[in-house]
Amino acid sequence: AQSVTQLGSHVSVSEGALVLLRCNYSSSVPPYLFWYVQYPNQGLQLLLKYTTGATLVKGINGFEAEFKKSETSFHLTKPSAHMSDAAEYFCAVSEIGDDKIIFGKGTRLHILP
Amino acid sequence: SQTIHQWPATLVQPVGSPLSLECTVEGTSNPNLYWYRQAAGRGLQLLFYSVGIGQISSEVPQNLSASRPQDRQFILSSKKLLLSDSGFYLCAWATAGLLSGYTFGSGTRLTVV
Numbered sequence: 001a002q003s004v005t006q007l008g009s010h011v012s013v014s015e016g017a018l019v020l021l022r023c024n025y026s027s028s029v030p031p032y033l034f035w036y037v038q039y040p041n042q043g044l045q046l047l048l049k050y051t052t053g054a055t056l057v058k059g060i061n062g063f064e065a066e067f068k069k070s071e072t073s074f075h076l077t078k079p080s081a082h083m084s085d086a087a088e089y090f091c092a093v094s095e096i097g098d099d100k101i102i103f104g105k106g107t108r109l110h111i112l113p
Numbered sequence: 114s115q116t117i118h119q120w121p122a123t124l125v126q127p128v129g130s131p132l133s134l135e136c137t138v139e140g141t142s143n144p145n146l147y148w149y150r151q152a153a154g155r156g157l158q159l160l161f162y163s164v165g166i167g168q169i170s171s172e173v174p175q176n177l178s179a180s181r182p183q184d185r186q187f188i189l190s191s192k193k194l195l196l197s198d199s200g201f202y203l204c205a206w207a208t209a210g211l212l213s214g215y216t217f218g219s220g221t222r223l224t225v226v
Contacts (some may be wrong), residue, residue, distance in 0.1 A: 032211060032212070032214075034214045036214075036217075038218050041220065041222065042219060042220065043203055043205075043217035043218050043219045044203070044205075044215070044217045045217070046210075046214050046215075046216070049213070049214050051212055090157065091158075096210070098211060099145060099162060099164055099209075099211075099212060100147070100159060100162055101207075101214065101215060103156065103157045105156040106156055106157075
C-alpha cells in the first residue's frame with residue numbers, strides 16, 4: 001500500500017529565502033504525486049502534479065517539485081518566499097487504477113518578515 | 114467548467130442532534146466523490162468515497178454515513194452527533210483514474226456543543 005511522509009510539521013523561512021518542503025512516498029508501482037495548499041478555513045487547492053513524463057513539474061505561485069524515483073521523493077521548492085505563501089501544504093500519492101489519493105500529514109509553512 | 118458546491122460553510126449543532134451536509138458537482142458526469150474530515154492536528158482523514166450512484170465505500174467505522182442519491186450529489190449524515198464529530202469537513206471530486214487529482218470544495222466547519 002502506498003504512503004506519504006512529510007518531514008517537518010512546521011517549517012519557517014524568511015521572506016525572500018528558499019522554500020523547501022520535503023516529501024517521501026512509498027509505492028509499489030509508478031505513482032501519481034501531488035502537492036496541495038490549504039489556506040485557513042478553506043479547501044485544498046492543487047499546486048502541481050506529476051503523472052508521467054518530465055520529472056520536474058512547475059505549478060502555480062512559482063512552486064515546483066521534482067520526482068526522484070531513486071530517492072522516492074517529491075520535494076516542493078520555491079526560490080523566494082512571499083508572505084502570501086504562509087499556509088499548510090500537503091503531499092499526496094496515488095497509483096494507477098486507484099480510486100483514492102493518500103495524503104501526508106501536512107507541513108505548515110511560516111514566513112518570517 | 115466544473116464546479117463543486119459544499120454547504121453550509123459553518124454549523125454549530127448540539128450533541129445528539131442529526132447532521133446533513135451536502136455536496137454537489139456541476140459540469141461533469143459520473144465523478145468520483147469523497148468526504149474528508151480534518152480535526153485539529155490530525156491531518157486529512159478519508160471518511161467515505163463513491164465511484165457511482167448508490168456505491169459507497171466507508172474507510173473508518175464511525176458515527177457517520179454517506180449517500181449518493183444522484184450522480185453529482187454526495188451527502189454526509191449522522192443520526193446523533195458526538196462531540197468528537199467536530200471538525201472541518203471537506204468534499205472533493207475527481208475523474209476516474211485520478212489523473213487530475215482531486216478538486217475540493219470550500220469546506221464546512223462543524224462544531225458540536
